[in-house]
Amino acid sequence: MQSTLQKIIARFPERSFVVRSGSDTRYFVLKTWHQLFGVISFATLLLWTGVASVGFSWNHSARLTVEQQLATTIEENQAFIAQLESDQKNAYELRQAFDDEVQKNRQWSSRFEQIRSLSGGVLNEATPSNVAAFIPWFEGQLALRVRAVEQANEDLTELVMDMSESVAEISGHRPPESVETVGAWLTDVAGDLTEAYETQSRAMEVLHDSMTAALSKGFATIDGTPLADPEFAGFSPSFGTGGPSLEIASDHHVFERFQDR
Known part of the structure; x- marks a missing residue:
């Protein structure tokens, strides 16, 4: 180890520099440790430059990755905000539709109660309070009333035709062919x-x-x-x-x- 160090030191003997300027002469001595310090400093600077370059490249790549992730995150956040706004709008529309349906149901319930009350008053009968039971009951009552009206119309038509035949016999005219x-x-x-x-x-x-x-x-x-x-x-x-x-x-x-x- 010492021989290697001595070999390295031996490569940097003391050196003298003479600088002349006209009649003036200057003499500089570059000692061994000065040379070693300069070489070590240069090597350190070179090593630091290499390490710094590698670190800068690494950091730059990492920064680009972070920026890309940040841009992706921003896009995702914007998409999430847009989706959230759309969901809020849909929720508001659903709420409005729900309120409209509730209002319609109230109106239908009120109309059902009116129909039920009028039906009970006209027929003088107790009407079912349940819609599922009221509909078949109302259909049956309506069918009965329709048949009664049809029967009354048939009886009235028969009466009119009989009266027309009687008038035809008195007047000597032919009776009408139909009630129309x-x-x-x-x-x-x-x-x-x-x-x-x-x-x-x-x-x-x-x-x-x-x-x-x-x-x-x-x-x-x-x-x-x-x-x-x-x-x-x-x-x-x-x-x-x-x-x-x-x-x-x-x-x-x-x-x-x-x-x-």
Whole structure:
């Protein structure tokens, strides 16, 4: 070890430097330890530079990795914030939809109570309070009422057709084919019946006048004749005993003119 150190020291003997400047001369002696110190300092500086370069490269690579991770983290945080905002918006919309559904359910419950109350009042029956039981009960009651209305319509149709056939027999017209044509048919028949009634009324008046004139010729006065009987007193062939005088107006329907006579 000492021989190696001595060999290294032997490579750095004392050296002298003479610097002349005109008539001035300077003499410098570079001793061994100065040389060793310079070499060691240079080697240390070189080693430190190498280590620092390697460390700088390592730190730079690590810094780039950290920056990349930081950028990735920032992107993930931004995506998380956007997702959180979207979730909050969806939660708000779901809350609004839930409130709307609750309001609709309240309205349907109120309408159900109204329908239930009205149904009970109309039918005079106790209605089920449960929706699942109320629906089949209401369907059954509705079916019964529909059948009752249909039966009433059938009975009314049969009655109208029977009356139409009776009027047809009296008037000599053919009866209507269906209940839909009864209105127009009655209008036509009513006109004919009115004309026949007015013709008969005029004929009865003529007959009454003729009989009165004939009886007046045979008797000096109407007293003592059948016409003086209270049953015939004030008799008018058109309107019956004690009826009003004949009034014919063209601006009124025949049944309006003769309905009270």
